[in-house]
Amino acid sequence: MASVGKIARRTFLFGAVAIAGGVAFGVYQVRKTPPNPLKPGEGETALNPFVMVDDQGVVIVAPRAEMGQGTRTTLAALVAEELDVAWEDIRVIHGPPAKAYYNSAMFGEALPNKGYDISDFQHAVGETLGQVGKLFDLQVTGGSTAMKDGFERMRIAGATARELLKAAAVNQLGVDAATLRTEAGMVIAPDGTTLPYTALASATTELSPPTIVLRPATEWKYLGKSMPRVDMVEKVTGTAEFCVDVRLPGMKFASVRRNPHLGGEMRRINGDAALNMPGVERVVELPDGFAVVANNTWLAIQALDAVEVEWGPSPLPATMDEMHAMVEAAFDAEPNSAMRDDGDVTTIPDSATVIEAEYTVPNLSHATMEPMGATALVDSDGLHIWTASQGPTFVRARCAELANLDPSQVDVETPYLGGGFGRRGELDFSEIATRVALAMPGTPVQVTWSREEDMTHDFYRPLVKARYRGAVEDGQAVMLDARIAGPSAARQALVRWMGLPSSGPDKVHVEGAFNQPYGIPNQRVTGHLAELDVPIGFWRSVGNSANAFFHESFLDEMARAADRDPLDFRIELAEREHAPSAGVLKAVKEMSGWTGETPQGVGRGVAMTYSFGTPVAQVIEITDEDGYIRLRKAWMACDIGVVLDPSIIEAQMFGGMIYGLSAAINEEITFTDGAVDQLNFPDYEPLRMHNTPAFEVKILKTNRHMGGAGEPGTPPAAPALANAVFDLTGERARELPLNKRFDFV
Amino acid sequence: MSKNLKINGKDHTIDLPDEVPLLWALRDELSLTGTKFGCGVAACGACTVHIDGEAVRSCQIQIADVWGDVTTIEGLGTPAALHTIQKAWIDHQVAQCGYCQSGQIMQAAALLRENPTPSDTDIDDAMMGNLCRCGTYPRIRAAIKTAAAALNEEV
Incomplete structure (x- = not known):
């Protein structure tokens, strides 16, 4: 890994501008960069911040952290697709901290739009705004953004490196570049002469940046296929270095x-x-x-x-009752946001049926396996x-x-x-x-850290409450008014990470509610921020993790009040707003053989959440096993637009769902005198092999813009399960975790 | 204070207090870091190793009490010489973050040694002590079945 440090010291800016018709034709002029200020390491050449060649071959530098989501593999595939490297020869390392590795997709996510309804122009604005990430050195793995950010950039890096290597071969062989092809880490001349990249790399440093054309999807060899993960052998042999x-x-x-x-x-x-x-x-x-500090971790512990x-003592409120009261008090204060306000939620026809519900979700710990x-x-x-x-x-x-x-x-x-x-x-x-x-x-x-220290010193998913009011008339949803109260994880995190105090509407606080693609004519979502200083942070899918439970539970309640099938009710509403969201609902309907009827002792629930650009629908089937609820089967469909690696996406989808189900059933963090009551897994019990349901996952690709994969599987899990519990028991769960009221296998 | 242990076929002398758990002798004394610390209370299975072929939680066994030969993930197979179970894990692309997988694989290896044709219930019973926060369970189950079939063919 010595080479990483060397790249860090000679990192240069790297960019490309679309020319000749722009992105649609995949033609780019690569911008050169301030000259490399330092001598390259012995035997290595960095062709750009993402591609390095040493005497062994190509090393791809991943700008994002591998935490299980498979990002290293697909980032490498994006580069290799253009660079023509044999898959088994690829080596991938994590890049050092550097401006060149800023995340361009995260700021785009922060725009105050709903996401699913944006035009191509707005999408481009988001990408441009993403350049702001560079100013803040925003090298962040999060927000399910790695592929959105890397989709063009990594392919451009691969294509640029390939063209530079070809240009070096042209100089060496004196042939026309158009006659050269590349394959398996070599430039190949028309007469069969092969020049390995390792022999050409050092000759590229003086060459001018090329114009490149990205290959169309129809020519992809790696992308779109399930590639063997580059970290898999290490991770099954105990040789991966954590x-x-x-x-x-x-x-x-x-x-x-x-x-x-x-x-x-x-x-x-x-x-x-x-x-x-x-x-x-x-x-x-x-x-x-x-x-x-000791000579052994256990002796230190x-x-x-x-x-x-x-x-x-802790400055936090001494009891959970006080914390709940502080969140409830936020409902009475001026809202921080009203990011959706369609039609008029205050005027309801006399003949409409009005329903109301209040929901609560607890603080949660991340509880990563590695403390x-x-x-x-x-x-x-x-x-x-x-x-x-x-x-x-x-x-x-x-x-x-x-x-x-x-x-x-x-x-x-x-x-x-x-x-x-x-x-x-x-x-x-x-x-x-x-x-x-x-x-x-x-x-x-x-x-x-000991597990106990880890669990008691986390930045928790916040305690959040919601008050929903809705109206149905003639089997139709006519009004939905949602109010969401809790402390702001985003404001806390921005101060902690970047020293940036923020004001204005907190989108993260209401995501998963205000931006759901349901065409209810009168619809408002307001966010209320509570002044509660529990250390809180970003927990897989962030605001969506809480708000999807509220929103999708209430839609179920509305469907029941309207005497409608909850799945058909959703499809009809989604069709008005966003075809891919309706599409994932139709897919799970078909996969699960949904009829709306379940035999005695069986319950089924559905939920759909649009998050991080990807709509995900889930149907969960549960059974009553001597008074205990067993999760029997789950069907999931997502529409991610561009499918780069089906196996990895599938793993993220079901993994995200299991993470959500674990929390929905068993997980809760509580405080006494400001100290966390749960210390270790026996107090905070995730799903295990025996109580995880069987899965089917379908990946659709009709979405216009590429969606994320790492988080969108999580939000619909809790409401799909709670809706199934209602179907099985007739009891509506409005508070998580469900084990407070129901017994699970 | 010192204790002789046979680990992955090699003899080691461990110079640590008797009550230090095997896990921490492996990791910090011998740099056999494939075996992981997850909870310290036998609730997660990340530290699973074999003693005389039996799967045990190495965070709970003091070095003074180790009663037989120890096998860790490093002794099961290597990148150059993979065990059949590890190959099945690769076939099914099981690992996500990978932190729990050494323990999962060691647990599965002990299961398949005792029971070459486990049913789903047998797999549940054997594997329920091993946590995975990434949710790889469905692929672990599939990999165990593939490994069982392959091992039975080898016999």
């Missing part, structure tokens, strides 16, 4: 404990007893806690208990940090500040992430490792 697997000469092992009463101070600490324990070398004080410490942690070393070069981060540029900036270093003196390595789900966009685990390393210059230290 953050906790970094091993360095002389490395010490540490664990951390912070005030369990969140936001409280550390008043007093005495580490003497801990220092007398076997293997223990240091107790390092942190602003709100301490780390014990044991010694945490031996440190005498007095914790100050938080990081490895850091402070030496004369500066700070080296190995951290499983979804935002390495933010890590570099923050840890440089902590260490009083220039960001150029901070190396950030991103190993595989043992799950992310939004948790690893945070900076806390990198900061702690940096602080411990600063206390022990010259010694690499790996800080591993």
